Amino acid sequence: MGVQLDHPLHAAVALPLLAALIVFPFVVLAIDEPFYVVLASRILIFALVATSLNLLVGFGGMVSFGHAAFLGAGAYVVAILMQHGVASAWIAWPAAVAVAALAALAIGAVCLRTRGVYFIMITLAFAQMVYFVFVSLKAYGGDDGLSLASRSVVAPGIDLNSDTLFYYVVLAFASTGFFLFARLVNSRFGRVLQGIRENETRMEALGYAVHRYKLGAFVLAGATAGLGGALLVNQNELASPGTLSWTQSGMLLTMVILGGVGYLWGGVMGAAALLLMEELLAAYTIHWQLGLGLVLLAVVLFAPNGLATLARAAGPGGRDG
Amino acid sequence: MILFLEQGLNGLQFGLMLFLLAAGLTLVFGIMDMINLAHGSLYMIGAYLAALILGSTGSFLLAVAGSLAGTAVLGMLLEISVLRRLYSRDHLSQVLATFALLLIANESMRILFGSQALTLNPPAVLSGPVELAPGFFYPAYRLLIIGVGLAVALLLYLLVSRTRIGMLVRAGASNREMALAMGVNVRALFTAVFGFGAALCALAGAMLGPLLAVEVGMGEGILILAFVVIVIGGIGSIRGALAGAVIVGVVDTLGRTLLPMSLRTVLPPTVAGNLGPSLASILIYVLMAAVLFWRPQGLFPARG
Numbered sequence: 001m002g003v004q005l006d007h008p009l010h011a012a013v014a015l016p017l018l019a020a021l022i023v024f025p026f027v028v029l030a031i032d033e034p035f036y037v038v039l040a041s042r043i044l045i046f047a048l049v050a051t052s053l054n055l056l057v058g059f060g061g062m063v064s065f066g067h068a069a070f071l072g073a074g075a076y077v078v079a080i081l082m083q084h085g086v087a088s089a090w091i092a093w094p095a096a097v098a099v100a101a102l103a104a105l106a107i108g109a110v111c112l113r114t115r116g117v118y119f120i121m122i123t124l125a126f127a128q129m130v131y132f133v134f135v136s137l138k139a140y141g142g143d144d145g146l147s148l149a150s151r152s153v154v155a156p157g158i159d160l161n162s163d164t165l166f167y168y169v170v171l172a173f174a175s176t177g178f179f180l181f182a183r184l185v186n187s188r189f190g191r192v193l194q195g196i197r198e199n200e201t202r203m204e205a206l207g208y209a210v211h212r213y214k215l216g217a218f219v220l221a222g223a224t225a226g227l228g229g230a231l232l233v234n235q236n237e238l239a240s241p242g243t244l245s246w247t248q249s250g251m252l253l254t255m256v257i258l259g260g261v262g263y264l265w266g267g268v269m270g271a272a273a274l275l276l277m278e279e280l281l282a283a284y285t286i287h288w289q290l291g292l293g294l295v296l297l298a299v300v301l302f303a304p305n306g307l308a309t310l311a312r313a314a315g316p317g318g319r320d321g
Numbered sequence: 322m323i324l325f326l327e328q329g330l331n332g333l334q335f336g337l338m339l340f341l342l343a344a345g346l347t348l349v350f351g352i353m354d355m356i357n358l359a360h361g362s363l364y365m366i367g368a369y370l371a372a373l374i375l376g377s378t379g380s381f382l383l384a385v386a387g388s389l390a391g392t393a394v395l396g397m398l399l400e401i402s403v404l405r406r407l408y409s410r411d412h413l414s415q416v417l418a419t420f421a422l423l424l425i426a427n428e429s430m431r432i433l434f435g436s437q438a439l440t441l442n443p444p445a446v447l448s449g450p451v452e453l454a455p456g457f458f459y460p461a462y463r464l465l466i467i468g469v470g471l472a473v474a475l476l477l478y479l480l481v482s483r484t485r486i487g488m489l490v491r492a493g494a495s496n497r498e499m500a501l502a503m504g505v506n507v508r509a510l511f512t513a514v515f516g517f518g519a520a521l522c523a524l525a526g527a528m529l530g531p532l533l534a535v536e537v538g539m540g541e542g543i544l545i546l547a548f549v550v551i552v553i554g555g556i557g558s559i560r561g562a563l564a565g566a567v568i569v570g571v572v573d574t575l576g577r578t579l580l581p582m583s584l585r586t587v588l589p590p591t592v593a594g595n596l597g598p599s600l601a602s603i604l605i606y607v608l609m610a611a612v613l614f615w616r617p618q619g620l621f622p623a624r625g
Contacts, residue, residue, distance in 0.1 A: 063413055110610065114617050117356065117412055121552045122613045128545065129603040129610075136599030246545060250358070250420045257417045287432055293424035300418040301406060 005194055007264040009182035021171055025164045034163060038235070041167045043275045044174040045231045050255040051181055051267030052224035057253070058262030059185055060217045061197030062112070065120045066127030067252050069107070070100040070222040072244030074229025076134055079146040079239035089152035089160070093230045100226020101219050103130070108218035112211060124246060131244040145240030152234055160234060170231055177224060182264055184220075193217055197262075258299055260306030269307045323457055328578045329571065334463050336570020337470025341525035342543060343550040343562040344477060345518020351557020352493040353408050353511055358419040359399075360522060360547065361540025362426035367392040367523025368530040368539065369430055372439040381444040385527045389520045396519025400512050408511070423541070431537045441530035466528050473524065474563055481559050490514060494557040546573075549609045555619025564620060569605050576601040 021040070028036040049071055056062045074096035081092045107126045114122050140146045151160035160166045184190050192213050195203045204210045233239045242248060251274070259270025277295060281288030299306070346360045370388035375381060403422065407415050443462040450458040481487035489510055492500040501507055525543075526535075533539065550569050554561025581597025588596065612619065 057413070063416075065416070110614060114613055117556075118552070118613050118617045120356070120412065120416075121548060122610055124545070125549065125552075125606040125609045125613070129606045132602035132606075133599050136595065136602065138595060247541065250416070253413070254417055254420060257413055261413060287428050289424045290428035290432070293421040293428065296421035297403065297418055297425070300410075300414050300421065301403075304410070304414060 003194075003198060005191060007182065007185050007190075009179070009264065014179075018175055021175070025167055029164065037163050037167050039275070039279060041163070041170045041235055042232075043272050044167075044170045045228050045235060046252075046255065046271035046275060047268040048174045048177045048231075049225050049228035049267075050252055050259065050271040051178060052221040052228070053252050054256045054259070054261065054263075054267040055181065055185070055193075055217055055224075056221045057256050058260075058266055059190060059197060060193045060214060061200075062214060062218065063120050063253075064111075064123040064218075064221075065246070065249050065253065066107070066123035066125075066130075067221070067225055068244050068246070068248035069127040069130040070104055070225035071229040071232065071248065071252070072134065072239070072241075073103050073130060074100045074226030075233035075239040075243050076140065076146065076229075077226070078152065078230045078233045079148055080140055082148050082152070083140065083146065087150070087153045089154045092152055093227065096230035097223050097226045100229065101223035103226075104219045104222025105215070108215050108222070112214050112218065124249070127244070127246060127249055131241060131246070134244055135241045141239070143241060145238050145242075148233060148237040148239075151237065152230075166234065170235075173227065173231060177227070178268065185264065189213070189216070254296060258296065258306055263306065266306060273307055324578065325575075326457060327459065328575050330459060330467070331463065332571035332574030333567060334466050334470070334570070335574055336567040337467060337474070338525045338529050339543070339546055339550055339570055340470060340563050340566035341473060341521045341528075342547040343554070343566050344559055345515075345521045346547050347551040347554065347557055347559065347562045348490065348494065348514050349518055350551060352490065352497065352514060354497065355404065355408055356412050356415045356419065357404070358416060358544065359422035359426060360419075360518070361542075361544030362423050363392055363396055363519045363522040363540075364526040364543060365430060365537070365540035366395060366426065367519075367526030368441065368535045369434060369439065369526075370523065371527035371530055372441040372535045375441060376439075384441075385524065388523045388527045392523030392526075393516040393520040396522075397512050397516035399519075400515040404515065405508070405511070426540075427537050434537075436537065438534035438536035441527075441535050443531040462531065466532075469524070469528060473521070477559055486510075486513070546605070549605055551619075552609055553612045553620060555622040558619065558621045561619050561621030568608070572608060573601070573605050576604045580604070 021044075024040060025037050028034065049067070053064065053067045056064050056067075077096040077099045078092045081087075081095060086092055107123070111119060111122045111126065134140070135143055151166065154160060154169075158165065160169065185193075192203065192208055196208070196210055196213060200210055229243065232243065255270035255274050256267055257270070258273055259268065260266035274292075277292060278288060281291040285291070342360065342364055345363075346357065349355055349357050349360070367388045370391045371384040374387040375384035378384065399422070403418065407418055410418075447462040447465055449461055451461045451464060453459050479487075481490060489500065489505050492503070492505065493507065493510060497507075526539075546569060550565040551562055552565075553568060554563070554565030577598065580601045581593060584593035584597045584600075587593075
């Protein structure tokens with residue numbers, strides 16, 4: 001199996017999907033199932049975050065087991081600012097992105113000096129540190145998490161507390177984010193990153209500043225996860241330590257692997273598949289985690305390259321990767 | 322001083338139990354090059370089995386023995402049915418598959434035993450304190466744990482350094498391909514190592530059960546600590562696992578008592594009260610990150 005460096009974003013796939021997502025709320029509200037709007041927002045948020053992790057894992061070869069730290073940091077920044085009376089999305093959301101980016105810069109600068117399994121472990125260690133810092137902040141909820149008084153304020157007349165409106169905000173961020181991601185992985189930066197994934201020493205020998213490229217990707221992914229966190233906290237109206245826990249990092253990795261590591265649509269498909277599966281199983285049994293575990297196990301054993309590869313083999317523009 | 326001694330012993334006791342988990346984890350990691358997130362689930366299953374057997378027979382000894390045997394068999398079955406297929410796969414697939422196993426194990430326990438924590442009572446003989454030095458009392462049960470932990474460490478040391486199977490294990494940990502090439506029956510060895518690791522997990526679960534709650538999810542926190550231990554000690558090294566476990570146990574336990582106390586002398590109490598516990602919990606992760614940064618192969622590397 002050769003390595004594929006081109007990851008074209010087919011307009012024939014992307015535009016109908018976007019159109020479907022735009023009309024989606026009208027359809028489900030027409031059949032009086034507003035819950036699905038909330039679910040779709042959640043899927044879009046996680047699609048954005050999982051895609052950012054896929055940039056690291058799939059395109060940069062950096063298996064980070066601590067991505068939840070940035071997601072949770074973004075969430076907490078918005079919640080903490082809200083507690084101090086800063087409700088404006090124009091301040092809180094960029095702040096969430098900035099804090100997550102700075103955290104990624106600091107953590108990445110240390111972690112990226114290690115390789116392979118040590119990288120997995122050191123990102124886990126840093127994520128645990130972030131987790132314990134937030135859990136111990138009693139002023140900000142500690143173990144219980146910090147709830148939002150209301151969703152962030154955008155402008156007079158635009159009330160994010162409307163789930164439908166919030167869905168469109170999320171859709172705007174997620175689709176823009178995904179479009180930029182598609183541009184990025186096909187850019188020179190994306191090529192260099194994939195080159196580093198394939199053979200770091202060779203890229204170093206060719207004169208690329210390998211460390212800087214990796215750190216750049218790490219910061220970008222962290223900042224995107226921070227944005228995802230800012231959206232997620234508005235969705236849940238609660239910043240909880242669970243968002244920061246290592247099982248959350250595991251879930252994000254699971255989405256990426258499930259969808260397809262290193263495939264353009266991997267993060268999106270993984271997030272959608274996992275969350276829909278969760279929802280579907282939870283409708284039948286409270287023990288949905290058992291079913292989820294069995295499905296994941298089956299995927300690893302029988303569909304080792306994730307769902308995106310299946311789609312790629314069958315779908316339009318199907319070039320085997 | 323008494324407090325210091327007591328917390329030191331508590332740290333040692335916790336560290337030795339961590340060692341039981343870390344020993345199996347480090348071997349699986351070192352020999353089979355496999356990240357097993359389900360290792361903590363075996364610990365949980367061991368604790369549940371012990372609680373179950375204790376409930377029906379009333380004998381703590383029988384409970385520990387039964388949980389050891391049952392978990393070892395379960396571990397070997399797991400290795401033969403699922404994990405064996407993952408050795409040749411990349412770390413990502415291993416993480417996903419064992420994460421799936423963790424979810425399955427947690428949910429199965431919840432279905433079988435409910436969400437309520439089970440109680441596991443220590444034997445009545447050992448429920449009281451023992452006077453170790455004049456005026457210094459220490460719970461007898463915790464002393465037993467220290468004794469068991471030390472005995473297992475010694476046993477493991479002898480097993481690994483003095484027996485043929487130990488030699489094969491060491492050969493596998495330091496150079497797997499070479500061991501394979503020299504005709505070691507790696508499949509059987511892996512299954513045996515895995516079963517043994519599972520038994521050690523069960524021992525830790527059964528022994529710690531009376532001190533902590535036997536509940537779903539109990540394996541996750543300790544699993545992460547076990548990973549910290551083996552990274553600090555050096556992946557694949559039993560000696561490293563022991564050293565790392567004691568370091569982590571003592572640093573974590575002492576940090577939780579001493580840090581808030583010493584912070585209180587320099588900072589206002591409210592700030593110290595907030596900062597102390599958080600600093601204490603992140604202490605071992607800072608330690609781990611430092612080790613990874615300066616000595617990525619760990620304090621006692623298994624590979625030459």
